[in-house]
Amino acid sequence: MPICAARQMAKKMRREFPMPHVDFQIGSELRRIEVDSSRSLLDEAVSAGLPVNYSCRRGDCGQCVAALAAGEVNAVNPSQSLHSDQGIYLCNAAACSDLVVSLPHFPELANVRQFRSPAKIHALSFLSDDVVELTLRMPPAMNPRFLPGQFVRLTNKERVTRSYSLAAAPAEDKLLRVHVRRVNHGAFSDYLFGTAKPGDLLHLDGPYGHFFLRDNDRASRTIFLATGTGIAPILAILEALSPEKRAALGDIALYWGNRHERDEYLRSRVKVLSSRIGLRYRAVHSREVLASPRHVQDLLTQDYDDLSDGLVLACGNPAMIEQARKVCLNLTLPADRFRSDPFTSS
Ligand SMILES: Cc1cc2nc3c(=O)[nH]c(=O)nc-3n(C[C@H](O)[C@H](O)[C@H](O)COP(=O)(O)OP(=O)(O)OC[C@H]3O[C@@H](n4cnc5c(N)ncnc54)[C@H](O)[C@@H]3O)c2cc1C
Numbered sequence: 001m002p003i004c005a006a007r008q009m010a011k012k013m014r015r016e017f018p019m020p021h022v023d024f025q026i027g028s029e030l031r032r033i034e035v036d037s038s039r040s041l042l043d044e045a046v047s048a049g050l051p052v053n054y055s056c057r058r059g060d061c062g063q064c065v066a067a068l069a070a071g072e073v074n075a076v077n078p079s080q081s082l083h084s085d086q087g088i089y090l091c092n093a094a095a096c097s098d099l100v101v102s103l104p105h106f107p108e109l110a111n112v113r114q115f116r117s118p119a120k121i122h123a124l125s126f127l128s129d130d131v132v133e134l135t136l137r138m139p140p141a142m143n144p145r146f147l148p149g150q151f152v153r154l155t156n157k158e159r160v161t162r163s164y165s166l167a168a169a170p171a172e173d174k175l176l177r178v179h180v181r182r183v184n185h186g187a188f189s190d191y192l193f194g195t196a197k198p199g200d201l202l203h204l205d206g207p208y209g210h211f212f213l214r215d216n217d218r219a220s221r222t223i224f225l226a227t228g229t230g231i232a233p234i235l236a237i238l239e240a241l242s243p244e245k246r247a248a249l250g251d252i253a254l255y256w257g258n259r260h261e262r263d264e265y266l267r268s269r270v271k272v273l274s275s276r277i278g279l280r281y282r283a284v285h286s287r288e289v290l291a292s293p294r295h296v297q298d299l300l301t302q303d304y305d306d307l308s309d310g311l312v313l314a315c316g317n318p319a320m321i322e323q324a325r326k327v328c329l330n331l332t333l334p335a336d337r338f339r340s341d342p343f344t345s346s
């Protein structure tokens with residue numbers, strides 16, 4: 001069929017079978033897009049350049065959850081979750097009607113713009129036998145902005161994409177750092193621990209995530225929970241605390257779980273921070289023979305009997321996060337005062 005005949009046919013089809021539209025509410029802003037009802041709302045939102053959050057694209061990480069204010073959706077993949085406690089998984093939801101979708105909105109992100117860019121490996125430093133710090137250099141014209149606690153997605157030349165939390169607050173040198181733990185037969189970590197070298201080109205997109213301190217966070221006690229490399233974004237948050245914010249967080253405690261004592265690859269950084277901001281540090285080791293308790297969530301029940309005026313930020317192993325959430329809610333922590341970033345696998 002000649003091209004203009006095909007275009008006219010497409011126009012006629014759209015007139016007769018209009019595509020659903022979605023109003024995305026982002027704070028006070030409303031962005032309307034037409035969507036293809038065979039594609040996920042996440043794909044449509046990303047194509048339209050909307051500031052959506054995501055990582056796994058398959059209903060596991062929960063990063064893409066948004067509130068459905070009006071309309072009906074169905075699952076692109078019926079074997080994956082469509083609904084969570086807080087809304088719908090945009091990565092698995094397709095429009096069956098016109099929709100109104102409210103994206104999580106945070107004024108703290110007003111100056112943070114998502115970007116996609118090549119990123120060159122500047123350095124690889126082994127922080128322990130199984131943790132490498134990857135330092136990335138962005139093109140000179142770029143000034144990447146993010147909030148401490150957020151993550152980026154990295155893609156290597158084999159087209160493997162994984163999410164990694166930024167391990168330090170934005171710095172003048174504009175270098176970005178992430179800490180990657182070796183996973184046996186892991187596609188991305190095998191690359192970093194094997195053939196990766198300075199000068200390699202990766203692709204970076206982000207920043208994503210809501211694992212950061214809000215401007216109005218206040219608590220009489222603030223508890224940070226980490227396992228393994230989950231410590232990296234937490235130290236980025238803590239090292240960037242202003243004196244006012246430090247005062248607003250009350251007593252601060254940091255619980256860090258590792259298999260062995262030797263796995264505490266940032267112990268000296270934690271010690272410096274502890275004395276600088278007055279932080280109570282508690283370490284647990286799940287595989288040390290005499291260790292008791294062995295998990296951060298078990299220590300919590302020992303140390304606290306009431307968290308009703310607390311704030312908890314947890315990052316790392318998804319099982320730790322789920323169990324810690326239950327423990328905290330039992331200790332009467334309000335549900336919206338538990339913030340987490342589970343390192344789900346892709
Ligand atoms: C928001 C977010 C932030 C993250 N930040 C970090 C970070 O800062 N540092 C970091 O090291 N990781 C982080 N992760 C995890 C990271 O994205 C990868 O999942 C991880 O590096 C494994 O990727 P891989 O390609 O090496 O292994 P894959 O090829 O994905 O996995 C290989 C096999 O190992 C299993 N597996 C994957 N991860 C683990 C694990 N942790 N423990 C045991 N088995 C596993 C898989 O199920 C699979 O069977 C984050 C994840 C998310 C969602």
Ligand code: FES
Pocket residue numbers: 053054055056057058059060061062063064065089090091092
């Ligand atoms: S991107 Fe939708 S749940 Fe992970």
